């Protein structure tokens with residue numbers, strides 16, 4: 001497998017109100033090259049800190065990181081031309097149009113102006129390219145930010161919570177743009193705390209909690225198989241009693257029952273045996289949200305207080321903390 005980003009034992013601590021706390025703790029991350037990789041974790045789990053370390057904006061306390069085989073931050077100059085990132089909201093001139101803003105940027109970084117139409121097209125902004133930035137919706141502003149990162153045609157795109165503050169239509173536009181980039185062989189590393197959003201677009205994900213990797217892999221593998229069924233049956237109360245008597249945890253959910261089992265056939269057999277004929281049996285696919293909650297609760301990360309950590313040798317002046 002070709003790898004775009006690797007980290008081994010990455011660690012970053014901050015001094016907060018006199019106590020040192022780990023924001024990223026021995027993080028081992030592998031982002032395959034090509035496709036969309038979701039970097040998931042709840043608020044404050046260390047996603048932005050990790051991304052800032054990858055981009056050389058923060059110096060780790062310890063651990064190592066590579067982008068396309070180059071050690072970062074030491075070899076960052078060799079690889080930064082292949083990386084585009086949106087970490088904070090980029091600044092554009094409000095009275096300039098999107099095209100004028102991109103032209104300025106393109107001249108500044110020395111990319112051919114012919115790229116401008118291509119990146120406007122890729123982010124579906126071409127029709128509005130000659131409107132002023134100030135009149136753009138939040139979603140359009142975010143797409144222009146993506147367009148700007150695409151000017152130099154990077155192989156790796158790093159987007160930190162790109163859908164924050166967007167409405168469902170805006171979220172969908174960003175998602176489609178990321179998917180299209182992934183399909184073109186680019187690597188998109190996208191962080192999010194909204195798991196359902198990433199589930200729909202990511203090929204692979206890494207899930208972190210308190211700065212530590214909890215799980216990584218293909219979305220389908222992490223979700224696992226279905227362990228619950230929604231059952232439509234005429235007499236809900238009697239059906240629930242039959243299933244419960246057979247040892248299957250069953251709850252009523254509106255006009256249906258939710259039964260926990262991996263064996264759908266057993267459900268139909270049991271109910272039919274009591275003259276209760278199933279009219280609907282739907283496997284309920286676990287979503288990433290449930291997988292995520294399971295992982296964080298299994299590891300105790302949802303309940304444990306954030307523990308202070310030992311002093312780190314280098315709270316670096318200018319290290320960005």
Ligand SMILES: Nc1ncnc2c1ncn2[C@@H]1O[C@H](COP(=O)(O)OP(=O)(O)OP(=O)(O)O)[C@@H](O)[C@H]1O
Pocket residue numbers: 014015016022023041042043044045046047048049050193320321
């Ligand atoms: N400059 C800083 N000084 C002190 N603590 C910080 C600093 N930056 C981040 N932290 C702390 O480090 C932890 C990780 O923060 P980080 O922003 O990396 O998380 P995140 O996963 O990106 O969260 P979010 O989804 O809210 O953006 C948090 O507890 C945060 O309060």
